[in-house]
Amino acid sequence: MTTATTGAIDCDMHPAVPGMHALLPYLDDHWREQVSLRGIGGMDPSSFPPTIPANSRPDWRPTKDKPGTDLAMLRAQALDAFATRYAICNCLYAVQAAYNADFAAGLCRAVNDWIAGEWLDRESRLRASIVVPLQDPALAVEEIERRAGDARFVQVLLPAGCEMPLGRRFYWPIYAAAERYRLPVAIHAGSTFRHATTSNGWPSYYLEDYVVQSHAAQAQLLSLVAEGVFTKFPGLTVVLSETGFTWLPQFLWRATKTWRAMRSEIPWVDRAPADIIRDHVRFTLQPADAPPDAPALQQAVEQIGSDRVLLFSTDYPHWHFDGVQAVPEGLSADLVRKMLIDNPLETYPRLKETVQ
Amino acid sequence: MSLSSDLREPATRPQARLQMIDCDVHHAMRSETDLYPYLSAKWRRHLETYGARRPVPYVHSAPYPKAAPALSRKDAWPANGGPPGSDLAFMQEQLLDRYDVEYGLLHLLSPSGMDQRDQDLGAAICRAINEWQYREWTQKEPRLKAAVVVPGEDAAASVAEIEHWAGNPDFVQVSMITHSIEPLGRRRYWPIYEAAARNGFAVGLHTSGYNGHAVTPTGWASFYAEEHQEVAISQQAVVTSLVCEGVLARNPDLRVVIVEAGFAWAASLLWRLDRHWARMRDEVAHLTRPPSAYIGEQMWFTTQQMDEPERAEDMRRIIDWIGWDRLLFATDYPHWDFDDPETAFKIRMSEEERRKIFRDNARTAYRLS
Numbered sequence: 001m002t003t004a005t006t007g008a009i010d011c012d013m014h015p016a017v018p019g020m021h022a023l024l025p026y027l028d029d030h031w032r033e034q035v036s037l038r039g040i041g042g043m044d045p046s047s048f049p050p051t052i053p054a055n056s057r058p059d060w061r062p063t064k065d066k067p068g069t070d071l072a073m074l075r076a077q078a079l080d081a082f083a084t085r086y087a088i089c090n091c092l093y094a095v096q097a098a099y100n101a102d103f104a105a106g107l108c109r110a111v112n113d114w115i116a117g118e119w120l121d122r123e124s125r126l127r128a129s130i131v132v133p134l135q136d137p138a139l140a141v142e143e144i145e146r147r148a149g150d151a152r153f154v155q156v157l158l159p160a161g162c163e164m165p166l167g168r169r170f171y172w173p174i175y176a177a178a179e180r181y182r183l184p185v186a187i188h189a190g191s192t193f194r195h196a197t198t199s200n201g202w203p204s205y206y207l208e209d210y211v212v213q214s215h216a217a218q219a220q221l222l223s224l225v226a227e228g229v230f231t232k233f234p235g236l237t238v239v240l241s242e243t244g245f246t247w248l249p250q251f252l253w254r255a256t257k258t259w260r261a262m263r264s265e266i267p268w269v270d271r272a273p274a275d276i277i278r279d280h281v282r283f284t285l286q287p288a289d290a291p292p293d294a295p296a297l298q299q300a301v302e303q304i305g306s307d308r309v310l311l312f313s314t315d316y317p318h319w320h321f322d323g324v325q326a327v328p329e330g331l332s333a334d335l336v337r338k339m340l341i342d343n344p345l346e347t348y349p350r351l352k353e354t355v356q
Numbered sequence: 357m358s359l360s361s362d363l364r365e366p367a368t369r370p371q372a373r374l375q376m377i378d379c380d381v382h383h384a385m386r387s388e389t390d391l392y393p394y395l396s397a398k399w400r401r402h403l404e405t406y407g408a409r410r411p412v413p414y415v416h417s418a419p420y421p422k423a424a425p426a427l428s429r430k431d432a433w434p435a436n437g438g439p440p441g442s443d444l445a446f447m448q449e450q451l452l453d454r455y456d457v458e459y460g461l462l463h464l465l466s467p468s469g470m471d472q473r474d475q476d477l478g479a480a481i482c483r484a485i486n487e488w489q490y491r492e493w494t495q496k497e498p499r500l501k502a503a504v505v506v507p508g509e510d511a512a513a514s515v516a517e518i519e520h521w522a523g524n525p526d527f528v529q530v531s532m533i534t535h536s537i538e539p540l541g542r543r544r545y546w547p548i549y550e551a552a553a554r555n556g557f558a559v560g561l562h563t564s565g566y567n568g569h570a571v572t573p574t575g576w577a578s579f580y581a582e583e584h585q586e587v588a589i590s591q592q593a594v595v596t597s598l599v600c601e602g603v604l605a606r607n608p609d610l611r612v613v614i615v616e617a618g619f620a621w622a623a624s625l626l627w628r629l630d631r632h633w634a635r636m637r638d639e640v641a642h643l644t645r646p647p648s649a650y651i652g653e654q655m656w657f658t659t660q661q662m663d664e665p666e667r668a669e670d671m672r673r674i675i676d677w678i679g680w681d682r683l684l685f686a687t688d689y690p691h692w693d694f695d696d697p698e699t700a701f702k703i704r705m706s707e708e709e710r711r712k713i714f715r716d717n718a719r720t721a722y723r724l725s
Contacts, residue, residue: 162575164574168578197573200534200567205601212573219582262580291627
C-alpha cells in the first residue's frame with residue numbers, strides 16, 4: 001500500500017505498559033517484592049490518562065485494555081496504515097515521577113527491558129527511547145550505558161515537567177552520555193508533578209493542562225540555551241515531542257531579542273538563541289496545532305527559518321487527526337519530504353546507520 | 357488635543373501627528389513613605405516593623421536582578437533625584453508631550469498589595485495606592501488614567517475596593533498582578549471580574565507580582581535572561597485559564613487586557629486552544645464556542661515588548677492572524693525595554709491600521725471617549 005507517508009519515520013508513538021504486572025518479570029527481586037508487598041499500583045501518567053479522548057482515537061481504542069497495549073493493533077493502525085519504515089516508541093509510563101530515585105531506576109530498567117522484549121524483539125520496524133531516572137543523573141547515566149549497546153535504542157527520553165529546568169548543571173552528565181552515544185534527548189509532554197502545571201498553580205481542567213504543556217517545553221528550551229548546554233555539548237540534539245511548534249517563531253524572536261539585551265548575564269551563550277535552536281533542536285509534528293486556514297500553516301513554518309527542524313510523528317494512539325491525515329494540509333511538498341524522512345535520518349544517527 | 361500639538365512640525369516627527377493612547381505607563385513613588393499619608397498609623401508602624409512580606413527571598417531586592425537600575429532607561433531619571441516615573445512634570449515632558457499622548461494608562465508595579473502575605477495589609481496598601489494615584493496623578497494630569505489596584509487573593513476586599521472607585525472617571529480598569537496563587541480563571545477570583553464588568557471597568561493584567569510558585573512549570577530558572585521571557589509565557593497560561601475556566605463566557609461584558617507580554621504568541625495559542633477544545637469540549641461544556649471566539653471579542657493585548665520577526669513583513673501576517681482590532685500600543689515608559697511609537701513597528705501600516713492600534717482599539721477596550 002502506498003500512502004502520503006510511505007517510507008516515513010514516525011518519531012513519536014506510544015506503546016503503553018498494560019500495568020505493573022507487565023513489568024514484574026523485568027523488575028529485579030527487590031523491587032518485584034516491594035511492588036507486591038506494598039501493593040504498588042500502576043503508573044499511568046496523570047498527564048495522559050488513558051480514558052481521555054485526546055489520548056486515544058476512538059477507532060484506535062481496543063475493546064479491552066488500554067490504548068497502545070496491543071502489538072497487532074499498533075502494527076495495523078500505525079505501522080501499516082502509514083507505511084512507516086521505522087517508528088520510535090516513547091513509553092510514557094510515569095516512572096520518572098517516583099520520589100524514590102532507586103525505585104525509579106529499577107522501574108526504568110524494567111521499562112526499557114520490557115520495550116526491548118515485548119516490542120522491539122517482535123517488530124523490526126520499531127525503535128525506542130531509553131527512559132532514565134532523572135532523580136539521580138548518575139543512575140540515569142548507568143541506564144544509558146546499560147542499553148546503549150543495543151542500536152535499536154535511538155534516543156533518551158525526559159519529561160517536560162521536572163523538578164528543575166533541564167539546563168541545570170545537575171543534569172549535564174545525562175547530556176554528556178547522550179552525546180557520547182549519539183543519542184538525541186527527547187523532551188516529551190508530560191509532568192512529574194513536582195510543580196503545578198502552570199507557574200500560577202493548578203488549572204481546573206485537563207484541557208488546560210494539555211494546552212500549557214507547550215509552556216513547559218518553552219521553559220526547557222530557554223533553560224537549555226541560557227545555561228549553555230549546547231555550548232558545552234555541541235554534538236547534542238534535543239527533540240521536543242508532542243508540545244507543538246507553531247509557537248516557535250515568536251519564541252525564537254523573543255529569545256534572541258532578550259539575549260541581545262541580556263547577553264552579559266550569560267556570556268557563554270555566544271550565538272543568537274534562534275540560531276542555536278535551529279541547529280540543535282527538533283520538533284515532532286503532532287499535535288500540529290494548525291491554523292484554521294491551511295496556507296497559514298506553511299507561512300508559520302517558514303517563519304521558523306529552517307526546513308530541518310520538523311520531524312514526522314503520528315503520536316499514535318493519541319488523537320490529533322482522523323484517518324491517515326497525519327500530515328496537515330498546507331505544507332509544501334518539499335518540506336513534507338524532509339519532515340518524513342530526511343530530517344529524522346539527520347536527527348537520529350543510529351537510524352541513519354541502519355539505513356545505510 | 358492641545359493647540360501646540362496641532363502646530364507641531366510634521367516634517368520632524370511625521371508619525372507623532374496621530375494622537376495615541378499609551379496603554380502601559382509606569383508612575384512610581386519617590387519612596388515607600390509616599391504612601392504613608394494614605395495609611396493608618398497602625399499600618400505605618402506595621403510596615404516599619406514587619407515590612408512588606410511577600411513570597412520572595414529578599415526584603416527589598418528583586419529575586420532576579422533586573423537589566424537596569426529601577427528597570428529603567430538611563431535617560432528617564434528625573435533631575436529632582438527621584439526614581440524614574442516619580443516626577444509628573446518630567447513624565448509630561450518626556451512622554452505625554454513628546455509623543456502627543458491622548459491618554460496614558462497607569463500601571464503601578466511597586467509597592468503591590470495583592471501579593472502581600474498579610475491580606476489585611478494588602479487591602480490597606482491597595483486602598484492607599486488608589487488614593488495616592490487619584491490625588492497625586494490623575495487629578496493633576498487628566499491625560500493619565502489609573503487602574504483600581506485590588507488585593508486579588510481576597511475577593512471580598514477586592515470587590516469593596518472596586519465599588520469604592522466605581523463611577524470615578526479617573527479610573528478605567530481594575531488591575532491584578534498576574535502571578536496569582538491560583539490560575540486567574542479559578543472561581544476564587546470570579547467576584548472580581550463580575551464587579552469589574554458590573555461597574556464598567558476593564559480588567560488590566562500587567563505581568564507582575566510573586567506567588568511563591570516557581571517561575572516555570574518545571575522549576576526555577578537561573579537567569580533574568582530566562583525569567584524575562586518566562587513571565588511573558590506565564591501570561592499565556594493566564595489567557596488559557598481565563599477562557600477555559602469560563603470567565604469570559606460567563607461575563608460577556610467583561611473586557612480583559614493582557615499587558616506587557618508581547619502579543620505574537622497569541623496567534624499560535626489561539627490555534628492550539630481551538631484544536632484541543634474541539635477534541636475535549638465535553639470537559640468544558642460552559643464553553644459553547646471555540647476559545648478564540650471569546651478572546652476575539654473580550655480580550656486585548658498590549659504591544660510592548662514588541663515582537664521582532666526576523667523578516668519584518670511577517671509582523672503583518674501575525675497581526676492578520678490575531679486581528680488588527682486586538683492590539684493596543686504601549687510604550688512601557690520609563691522602563692529599559694521601552695517601545696518608541698515612532699520606530700517600534702518595522703512594517704508600513706495604513707492610516708486606518710495605525711489608528712486602530714495606536715488609539716481606536718484602546719477607546720473600545722477602555723470605553724474612552
